[in-house]
Amino acid sequence: MIRTKLNLPVQHTNDIARNNVIDKLNQKFSSRLFLIIAGAGYGKSTSISQWLTKIENQNCRVGWISLDHLDNDPIRFMSYFVTAIQMQLGSGLEEVIERLESPYAPNLDWVMMACINAIDKELRSNQRDEPLKLVLALDDFHFIKSKEILAAIDLLITYCPENFKLVLISREIPDLSLVTYRSKGWLIEISSADLAFNHMESLVFLKQVMETGQEINLLETLIEKTEGWAAGLQLAALAISKNNNDVFEVEKISGNHPFILEYLTEQVLKTLPENERILLMLSSISDRFCIELALKLLKSVNQAVDFTENPYVYFQKKHYFIISLDAEKVWFRFHHLFSDVLCLQLKKWIKHQNNLDGQTTLNKLHLEASIWFLENGYEVEGFHHAVLADEIDHCTKILHSGIVPFLYRGGAGQAIEWLCKLPAFELNKRPWLWMIYASASLHVGKTDDVEIRLLAAENSLIACETMMEKGIPTMSKSEIDKIKEHIASIRAVLYATQHHMEKAIEQAQLGLKYADENSITTLSSCNWALGYAKFEAKDYRLAQQYFGTAKLLSQTNGPLIIWLMSTIGLGKIKQYSLSYEKALMIFQEVFDFPGHKGYAITCDVYYGWAQILYQQGDIEAAETVLDEAIEIAKSIDRTDRKAMYQIFKAKIMAFQGEEREALFLLEKAEKYCKSEGYTHLLAEIAYEQGLILLKLGNLTAVEVSLKLQDQEKLEIRLKLAKGEGRDAIALLEKRIQIEFENLWLEEVVEDLILHALACYKYGVLGKSLESLQKAVELSHQSNSIQMFITNGLEMLKLLRESNLDQVYPEFIRGLIKKLELEVSKDEYKLIEPLTTRELEVLKLIANGYSNETIAQNLFLATSSVKGINQRIFSKLQVDRRTEAVLKAKLLGWID
Template identity: 25%
Template sequence: MSGPRGERERPVEGAGLTQPLIATKLYVPRQRRGLVARPRLVERLESGAEARLILVSAPAGFGKTTVLAAWLHEVTVSPRCVAWLSLDTADNEPSTFWTYVLTALQRAVPSLGARGLLELLAATPVPSELLLTTLLNELGAVPEDVWLVLDDYHLVGDPGVGQGVAFLLEHLPPNVHVVLSTRADPDLPLARWRARRELVEIRAKDLRFTSAEIAVYLDEASGNELTPGDVEVLEERTEGWIAALQLAALSLQGRADVNGFITRFAGDDRYIVDYLIEEVLTQQPAAVRDFLMQSAVLDRLTGPLCDAVTGRQDGTEMLPALERANLFLVALDDRREWYRYHHLFADVLRARMLSDHPDQLPLLHQRASQWCEDHDLTEDAVTHALAARDFDRAAHLIERAVPAIRRHRQEAVMYGWLQALPDDTLRRSPVLSVFYGDLLMHSGDLVAVGPRLDDAERALAAVPDGEAPPWPDTEELRTLPATIAIYRASLAQARGDTAATAEHAQRALHLAGPDDHLARGGAAGFLGLAAWAEGDVRSALETFAQAVASLHAAGNLLDELSSTIPLADMWCASGRPSKARRLYARALSAVESGGDAFARAAAGLHVGLSELDAQVGDLESAKRHLDAAAALADRAGMNEGRFRWFVARALVARADGEPEAAIAFLDQAVELYRPGFSPEVRPITAIKARIWIAQGNLAEAADWARDRGVSVTDDASYVREFDHLTLVRLVLARCRAHQDTTSLVQAATLLDRLGGSARTAQRAGSLLEIRLLQALVQDAQGRRARALDTLVHALELAPEPEGYLRLFLDEGAAMVSLLRDVKPDGPGGHQARRLASVGAAVEAAGATNTVKGITYKATESLSDRELQVLRLLDSELTGPQIARELFVSHNTVRTHTQHIFTKLAVTNRRSAVLLARERGLI
């Protein structure tokens, strides 16, 4: 058990931060001399033992921190573990905030597995629900009550922090309580918790000093005996505001005319603080007054840092003296090494410094920046450099911090710094220009990216040959030309300029060194994406495989696994969804073993699997994957793939007979969509149009076609293929609605062009859909026999037609009718019969284009022998026993078993049996 006095200070390492943790922020402040006992507040705080949250909310100067510290020092209830965290503005970033929270909890509860949790947190800016759930489970197992106190919570306004705190509070185990001290109410469901009696609130009206408390405090603090009338005046004018009373007590010390001072004090409230600060400062010796104002530029003070800033040598002695004099100094540790000023006092000191000595402020901040840099406090060093308006120094510091920022994914920190730099400073730094362009690209501002890359190239070109560059010699600078070419390829890809994408990617390959695997992987990746955008899936797969190999050689496992998503899309386009499923399953196994660092990649993989499941009718599995993705997704980060979750959810909703819900999900996807690395081969608006067509809402679909500028006379193009196939469906729907077949001829001609392109590029997935629509068009033209021949041809040529269940079902009764008429004992008859049976179930269910409660999952066909082995795997027999049962060798059984695992996309016997049962194979 650890109480408010806790353990002695020890070194604290920051996981995922660019500088060590400040241990002094984790101490409960010590009680000051002359503290007024306030049992009513202690009792109120103690009542929080049954609440999930104690909220201490009041304006500055109402003694929130003092009350909490006094409570924790006075209580004798045992056992109790207290984790204290004093927040400041530097904590307004998710990874920093949660690293401190986890460290504070581990100091209070040494048995807590914070080290493992910190390692999970280190690779992602915002903690996932998995991390917080793990933390909650561990806290729930602690036998003692655990109190987490977050002091000055108003200084942390990041939405990602707020979401995590809300999740933590919503799921607290009964032995854990959170205390928030804040100047403003947090964005939390306070009303709900209040109604449930799960919230204890202490507000300004509770914290104000009563008349009796004012009398006790002023008698001791000022050294003067005050009349009841004097106390009444001070109470009226200050309304029990403790900061003002503290200032009044300081001003009263040594005064003969106490009544006269109090009369003057009872002036205009707007000037009370200015008046009292003037009284306090003017009564201090010049050396103390100068020290106060100069050191006020610091958020945290220690003797050596104060000496560096003030140019004096008395910081170590001055700080304890100021504390003893009650000059609004708060000790942050038991050793009296680190302090901070009361926030209100610091604000006033800074305002006075700005008014009286504005010319000194840049120098003070420069000195603070240099000291922080020398002591590896990078973030503080940058902050002071920016405050000094020494932008060249700030840029230099940021350039050196780039590797750590990228490694720990603190994009939010970097973005804030770059936003604070003047534009001309950014333009002079090629590394920062490129990094800023990358952040802008991820935010969707494509227009602003190109000029930033131009700035970087101009800055590099301005360095004469043979001269050393004026920037830090980092790996980022050395590989910058290739990096710029990759970003230009990325920008061209996002704009749909395939030729430029390939051109810039080739240039990146030329510029990258043989061992620059990261650049070579990025370049090869964009070459593959360019080939994909052109519809050349075979070349895309080959080139993208090279990119994955380079990422593997670079040791970039996260990007290597994330590349599974576009690679799987390519395999689907080539007609091999089972291959895509195996890739997803293998990658998901790897990211799940990698922990929370791979949460975002895992979310994308779950979304991809949900799309495959929806396509084969396994809606329950699709929903499970989407739920898993939602639990893992980084909602606060810049993630170009966020929109895809909503697309997948829409596909499930449509398959589940909920078209209106599907449209709503797609509307959300449109809002989130940003042009990204992958070509837009499945436009969201075209997916909406297909739903409208299925609903019979042809007017909306016609508006879509007009807005997209799509026509049946267009040339074949892979990036427009999805649009064109949607348009053919619109033509078919109009024909059925109005009995007008005149436009079918042009639709058939368009399908011929699309089919020729897909056949040449060996896009079997595309060709299957084109053939289905050709069959429907021919049937609508009254050429039933030709339609059946086309359908049979499609079923014969497609590698895995059973993997495209929804593709057939979404065409409704017309497609089911054709499937029924395929000769069962002829070519394609087996596949047609199975597809038609599911279609019949749709009709029996009475729902349009949906099957509820029916699972139809495609796999590569198992041979008769493999089915025999699979049935025996669903028994107690060992491998050798199965071999004897089948009269084959054990090695032969192993070979069959491996083939089964591959075709079912599983890795072990138990999973194979469970999946086989689920699919009705055994």
């Protein structure tokens, strides 16, 4: 990030005060959006920076972003936007910045809503007599064409707090919902007519600022010709000061602004010493420049300038349209109009130089700039100039630079933008480029394009091998094998994430065949793919070995994404083995990594954490963490995670009594899986649907579901519901044996509990208590209680008869207490409330009073008390006084 882009432009003492513009802005300060639209050179930035400097105080904070063409990238734009907001707020957006700085792009709507919420929170928490105001100006907004960014800006304007103001400074009208904003009174517009110097301002500018000592009639003519256009006035005054009046013809200042600009600039430039003119022209190739970069460029064209002082400061004093980007005056940029003309003059100069030496080219200059930026740690700009230099091999080298390649450190988006513009024949000559194209696409979640580009890389390799067979060397065999190795590793990861596990294993083994001990990326990627395949097959022992190897390989010099995925995999294995404490310790490694939320795969960490919280009975916390996982997963274009999280959300909703809503969500997940090809999740969806239908008593629907899809777990529950206990128990015992052998401990506990309840229901108490004790033995250390809780009243009865509170006192007593609470909630929904009189009678019953004593205390007939007793028993659905008291206590009606 270039921090100077966030600095408010420096105010010069000789700038003309734009009081008319400032007054208009202040009068309409209630607006949400300030739109400043005018051509180049009208003083848009100067006027707005003057206004912001005047209004900035303890009750009004102001921010600034100087945009350029690179900022049309949504993530780059949002990085600057969020940082500018954070600078005003002081805190609150650290998590968003972390995600933006990672290689995996978050959803722009999520980013913008996070900013809106942070601003709103700051405004609400700020206790001042005068409400705090925040103003953010985006300069040169005409560079922004991205529909994603424009949609995010629309979202901001629509939902921003009242005291937040956005200022857009642009040469063009942006594609925003301006009609809506006008109709709601949210918009104020400043045009070129508002910004143009009036007659008096023009005279002051020419006389005091430009120190033009010409006759008044000449100045009047200049003002008339330039029509208040500040850039035209400035250039004209410079031209006059550098030329004799008989040479400079005011009449030539006519027509549209581009013509005036070119004419006046040439008039100025031709009066400069050659070395100064060359320095200005060379500097124009970069959006920003400094002395060190200038020296590098001058040396490349065999030119030298004696820097007795900073030349850009000197030029700035002479009004040569140079703008300081920092208070230290290290970085500068040109006014865009001046830069355009300098670039045009540079091309003419290069053409002239080529007639002399044939060595100076614009591409060469961009290459020199690229090398300088890279040497000084500015990789984004270094890559940008490499692209402008049309140095394909140099661009490729940059993308592969670093222990962790630049491609995986924020360069994937730039790589794709560059590669999509290259002619196919250039890519075909370089199989490496097709491979990079595929890898970058996978890295940013564009999985649909990966296989197409890998096939193109393979076709290019075949062409190279054919030429080698004909004796025409293009690449060495080792280079070809290296590309094949990378292609296999990319495919292995791609197929694993798409759940084509046989293909993933095949490609992983192929990648390992080509790889040597130094191929860290390939070795770690292929081991992860093999681990994930074994994980999905529930072979947790082998999965742990592969994940462990992948994590070890990638944790120092390997791809960070593989380290993250391997760590998550190891945590999930511990989770499914009921080692929740160890699982959370492993997940914490991911949480401790700065910017982890920027990697979309970390949604799985939050998903695992949510599952653990659910199993431990903390439903509210589980739902909150699950929502975080859902939010992170939004940054992935196509993923089965979206369906997985909907399934779990439905599970939570069903437990909370929202069965109909849960079925609707599961139906939605089912449609998504069928449309996207995620068939591996359909069985899980069918199982959760079946559980809800059984809970609602719809056995027929479950039978239909089982005919469409074989589902043993659901079939067992249906048999129990239909009274076919013997068959259900036999099936459960077979499943439990297999689950124990494979250490599928979460599934073991679920089936042991079901087996215990089935045996209890059908009078096999010994087996019931044996299975219950095994389930408790596996669950008590991890405090996994939810599988017990979901079985409600039947589990409560069994636990009370088990005497397991003597063996696991703390766990069993806590479980019983939780079950009593949940049972009372369920029963409360079905029980008609007691009247005041009935509640009075019930409390006296609880105190052990007889009907006669109750009648005396309440001044009632004994027959009336007996009638009240019967109504209480009926409402509570009990037969005896003791049962009524116990149930009332469970419901919380009496102490």
